[in-house]
Amino acid sequence: MPILNQFGETSYIHWIFIIILFILLPLIQPRIYLAQALWRLEQSSTTLEEMTESGKKIVIKKISKKPRKELQNAINNFLEFFVITPVSLDPFGIMKKLEHLMILEEKRFKYFVKSIAPHLDVESQWDLIMGLSGAITLNQITKIVRHLTELVRKTKNWQLGMLYTMQLSLIESLAKALLKGTEALTNGWPIGDSIGNLVGAHLIGNAKTKEIEEDTLLARRKIKRKDVLIIKSKGPGGRLGKLGKAVEKLVKREKIAKIITVDAAAKLEGEKTGNIAEGVGVAVGGIGVDRAYIENIAVQKGIPLDSIVIKMSQEEAIQPMKAEILSASGKALRAVEDSIARTKERGKIIVVGVGNSSGIGNNKKDAEEAEKKVKKILQILKARKEEKRKFSWLIGE
Numbered sequence: 001m002p003i004l005n006q007f008g009e010t011s012y013i014h015w016i017f018i019i020i021l022f023i024l025l026p027l028i029q030p031r032i033y034l035a036q037a038l039w040r041l042e043q044s045s046t047t048l049e050e051m052t053e054s055g056k057k058i059v060i061k062k063i064s065k066k067p068r069k070e071l072q073n074a075i076n077n078f079l080e081f082f083v084i085t086p087v088s089l090d091p092f093g094i095m096k097k098l099e100h101l102m103i104l105e106e107k108r109f110k111y112f113v114k115s116i117a118p119h120l121d122v123e124s125q126w127d128l129i130m131g132l133s134g135a136i137t138l139n140q141i142t143k144i145v146r147h148l149t150e151l152v153r154k155t156k157n158w159q160l161g162m163l164y165t166m167q168l169s170l171i172e173s174l175a176k177a178l179l180k181g182t183e184a185l186t187n188g189w190p191i192g193d194s195i196g197n198l199v200g201a202h203l204i205g206n207a208k209t210k211e212i213e214e215d216t217l218l219a220r221r222k223i224k225r226k227d228v229l230i231i232k233s234k235g236p237g238g239r240l241g242k243l244g245k246a247v248e249k250l251v252k253r254e255k256i257a258k259i260i261t262v263d264a265a266a267k268l269e270g271e272k273t274g275n276i277a278e279g280v281g282v283a284v285g286g287i288g289v290d291r292a293y294i295e296n297i298a299v300q301k302g303i304p305l306d307s308i309v310i311k312m313s314q315e316e317a318i319q320p321m322k323a324e325i326l327s328a329s330g331k332a333l334r335a336v337e338d339s340i341a342r343t344k345e346r347g348k349i350i351v352v353g354v355g356n357s358s359g360i361g362n363n364k365k366d367a368e369e370a371e372k373k374v375k376k377i378l379q380i381l382k383a384r385k386e387e388k389r390k391f392s393w394l395i396g397e
Helices: 002-063 069-078 094-116 122-155 158-165 168-186 192-204 243-253 289-301 314-318 323-341 364-394
Strands: 209-213 216-223 226-233 256-266 276-280 305-312 348-353
Touching: 002 069, 002 122, 002 158, 002 168, 069 094, 094 122, 094 289, 122 158, 122 168, 168 314, 192 216, 192 226, 192 256, 192 305, 192 314, 192 323, 192 348, 192 364, 209 243, 216 243, 226 243, 226 323, 243 256, 243 289, 243 348, 256 289, 256 314, 256 323, 276 323, 289 305, 305 323, 323 348, 323 364
Parallel strands: 226 348, 256 305, 256 348
Antiparallel strands: 209 216, 216 226, 276 305
16 A cells, blocks of 8 residues: 555656646747757857958958058948949849949949058959958848847747758858958959859960950950950959950950850759859859840840850859869860850850959969969968867867
């Protein structure tokens, strides 16, 4: 009997505990989820804020090793720079509006960089412009994550908190790539998106170049017994050029048989970095202004459009150029030559090397120098990574 009573009492207490747990769990569980979400969001916000500071220091270091307070304040203020997209309810004329805003944005960047770094040469100033663009984007991401963190804290909405934390790994991955890209662009290193310009520089060879549009170069060569007009943005400073206007100008004054564009393209997960793909259409990224110029004039004149793309992830496009992307330049060159060789139509062929010209010069010799530079940078980054790994091991991370 004592044993039965003992088991009976234990069972009774056990059931009371379970009932209390079921009552309290719906009250406690949301608080646990909220605390977890806030901890993760706060951790991410702090990390991103540190990245933004690092990006800012990279830009400032390019200007001065001993920056004055006025320079730091000027950079801090410019990191808040924004562009308001035009009204698109009535789509007619939207491209002209976008182009106008792009021109105004570029002028503002040029003016700011000249005012804070008049001692730098033109190419270095363009590198600084591109570095600032990367730092501004990184700053915007940081501010958005901080906003989400404070929104969850204010509303105590754990569902929102869990939803936001699910996106953090992708956001942090992009932010890390932007920080590396800011360093690369500020220092004039080739990035993944520079591969189209690298192919263009190889194609130019030793031919003479002239500026057909602002920051946009044109060279003429015979390739595979065809007259080829090669267009790329001016380097080695980081520029994007006015590729669309340059193509439109050539099509209007010369008989064009084909337009070939060479650019970086976003790969799918599972695809190998550096793979080459061929298709039809205009392989030009960005907000679409240059692409619209080329498409419109090609449709008017009935010109075939070939595109050759080098696959890479979104993060790889803005980071220092990887070995797999560098080695793809030879395959892309052969693909361009094959496209030129199979052109049956009479007329000249336009080849456009698309992308950021950071670290890429304007002829074959410059392209070879850029390739050597990429290999040196890869060695530096590898050594830096190994040093960081050793340090992490020493402090027990």
